[in-house]
Amino acid sequence: MERTTSSAVTGLKYLALCAYLVFLAFPLLWLLSTALKTPQEIAQINPTIIPNDITFANFRAAFDEQPIARSLVNTAFVASVSATLTVLLSIPAAYVMARYRSVVSRAVIVWVLLSQIFPWVLVIIPLFLLLRDAGLYDSRLGLIIVYVVWSMPFALWMLRSYVASIPYELEEAAAMDGATKVRALRSVVAPLLAPGVVAAGLFAFVSAWNEFLFALVLIRDPDLQTISLTLVKFIGAEGVARLGPLAAASLVATIPSLIFFAFMQRRLTGGLLGGAVKS
Amino acid sequence: MTIKRRWSTVAAGLTGIALLLTACGGDDSDDSDSSTESNGAEGSGGDAAEEPAEPEEPITLEFQTLAWQTASMEANEEIVDAWNDEHPNIQVDLLQGDWNNVNDQLLTAFEGGTAPDVFHYESTVLQEFGDRGNVLDLSGYLSDEIRSDIREGAWDTVTYDDAVYGVPFLQESQVVFANATILEDAGIELPTVDDPWTWDEFTEVAAELTTDDRYGAVYPLKSPTNRILNLSRNYGAEFFEDPSGEATAVFGDAEAEVLGRIHDMIYTDESASPDGLGMSSTDALPAFFDGQYAMLPGAIWLRQQLMEQAPDDFEWVTLPALEGDSQQQGAVSQTLSVSADTEYPEYAVQFIEYFLNAENQVKLAAGDWLLPTSQEAAEAPELNDPETGWDVAVATADVLEIAPFQLVKGFEEWKAKVSEPSLQQFFADEISLDELGAKLTGEGNDVLERYRR
């Protein structure tokens, strides 16, 4: 009796999961399907998932006309450096925010919220002028700085709440052994933060990977351009787009992120905390 | 309570910093003032029509194009390469922008002085850019040759007072595409360039072609304003009084004509499909290919999409622009302009004149399936091929004119806040023609008020 209920529950779980995944991942399939279709078939009245005749012309066109590979390398570089820097800078600061009752912590919270609420359209011009004066126009470094600062509010905000959920007793024990704050953070708190760090790192990586507007105004040199800049070259005025090459290029741009996710999700499994907190 | 206190502390801090920033702000504006002056001086001193000598040292000009279809991108590359071969000391760096974001990009670049020397955009934005001192007045630089080769009506779209803010080169006009098989089966006699359909004839044919599973026509009306205003020139509609001065929105019989006809086709005759409401022209293609619509009024560039996407057995034909009181249509132009920040205005103009000579305009027009502004280019055999509707497209050259709305300061805001939403409501049959007129003028003039200060 009990076994049947539990297998029914398991069945329901898988069913629910499948529904979620269809909803979330289906458009990827659609992208793939579009990328493999001819222009005639894309404009067909009854679209099918499996193309009638598969063509790779869209991939060829995308790679021939735009520096896709080069932009992917650029983007991967910019995104991974920004994600790493964001996390490295945010962990200690988030720790301070969670553990110290200081003016700084409060000011940072206000800044976090303000920076997220205030329309970026109004920030972009002053920021652009600032970067230009600093000699960072048309450089990867300029983009990286923008992305780090851009992702930091999220990273701080999240990591702060993760730190807050780690029992302080653990650190006290370390402190009694004579460890400094910095040491305690490194050896006790940081390992427990792993899932949160992964979440923040993923966020920073993805935001940088997908970011468009700053890249648009900061990067001039086609050799430095990031993938989102490359993709819009397939879109024209008045809602007309070259759907085939756009889908092909977008698919190519999506795959690296997905592989990266597949790799990182193991870290999300963590389970570290569950084991470590034996108070 | 504590929260409130905290916010007020922050506010106090912000005010302090804000005061500091005011000081910095002052510097910025000083800088830009001086640069405007120097540019102005250069502009008036420029020698018209003289080919400037090549510079001693190699210089580089940045040219940002918005070409994005394969053929037109190739044409751009080809022309720039040829120029670079001929002008070793004036090298042009070809950059590719994109239509949807070029406005944001240019606006920011103007603020930072990083705009490309020569850029591709369209005539509707030039007045604003000109007023803000961001684009160079080319009137002192242009040669007589290009002046006379490009149609007067096209120059009108880039000339504000006496300033010429760009060189117009591609124009779109509105025609009608039809499913040739359906029209033939119904025994419809096709109109010709010399004897085009009137709106009445078009409406009748659409009704005749409407069956249980087919509409005679579909009007893609996703963002209808520019299209409707341009087409309404058929009946002499102005929509604005004193457009270049104290512009006021007006709405009378002439303005109501095209709007009313399209609305009636959708709701009275039921000969135009209501599907078109949220569609762009390309959205309408799948059902057009499927034979659900017999006719699709659209712009001449749509031919490119038809060539590329139509099934092999689909026969389409381009029908001449419709005639109301006249065949006149409003048209905007794609343009090349020179940034006010450029160091080399003479060379920039020299490049533009080369890029837009008749021979090159043929390539550009063919690549984008749009009408060249060069009169010589319009005579090229490849731009007169009836097979692909070029004869019909080129015939519209004589009826294109600048629509009054292009001169109106604040038109963009009028369009975004008043006209687009009201037109959508009207075409969805939520409001009547009279209510539409009242909105366009009532609410519309409230918006325009701001620009008269």
Place this chain on the structure above:
Amino acid sequence: MSKARPKATTSVLAAPRGRPRKPQPRRSRRRFLGLDRDGMLLAVPALIPVAVFSLYPLMRGIYLGFTDAQAGRATETSFTAFSNYADLLDDSYFWESFRVGLIWAFSVTILQFVASLGLAMLLNQKIRLRWLARTLSLVPWAMPPVVIGIMWRLIYHPNAGLLNSVLMDLRIIDSNVDWLSSFSLALPAIIVVGVWTGMPQTTVVILAGLQSVSKELQEAASVDGAGAWQRFRAVTWPAIAPVVTAITTLDFIWNFNQFGLVYVLTEGGPGGATRLPMLFAYEEAFRYGNYGYAAALGNVMVLIIAVFVAFYLRQRFKEAQK
């Protein structure tokens, strides 16, 4: 003064579970802004880039809201104090879009949260091919934003769209629905896209939060005979509450500030039914060049959203205190 400002906002997120908030670190010799040497050492590297590249442009943006700044070099900017705000009170277009914006932001945030919580709990269990499921659930995040709007437009296409053809096949509808140009359906249709786009980050964050739920407590509760719901209420929820508060707050702010995606889908139509308020600030600044007025819109939005957020954080804090 320091006594008058206890835990409120700062400690809300810490939401200590029953246990008093962390004890203050032992007093050290010198303190600056409430930080000892270690604290400074930890915080400064992050604060410097923030101050230069975020705080400065922000302040400048806020300040613009009190001026008549315009795009272009021929203009002079002068301080106008509150005149922008007086104009704004009269701006009925803005307030109408503000209403739409609130409906949009609340619906998307709530739906996003509920859907993501469910998904995160599923993904946190021992299931087959979990790595794959976790990766696939992040698809919306990996997809380039420029293509998202275009793709959903195709899905919603009135007569060649996938959604209509699926619904017809399932006999749920018997004639095509024009999703994006219907006055009543356009907003719900874009809300679905909004939920879709924002689910991955919410899911990842909650999933990371679930990792910190003590397995021992779960098991103990289980042994005590607590049902799934009771276990969730008593153990899981309190543990993830701080994280949930943090992410829902950010989601709400982000959603409220969203407009690019919606603009691609509907351009604010039909008849302004999907015109989000940030589109206003954007158009004022980048289309009409009225930086001053646009910044004033921004400032007002900041204030109003801040009130919502403060209120929310306070509620959450009270709940956590119980």
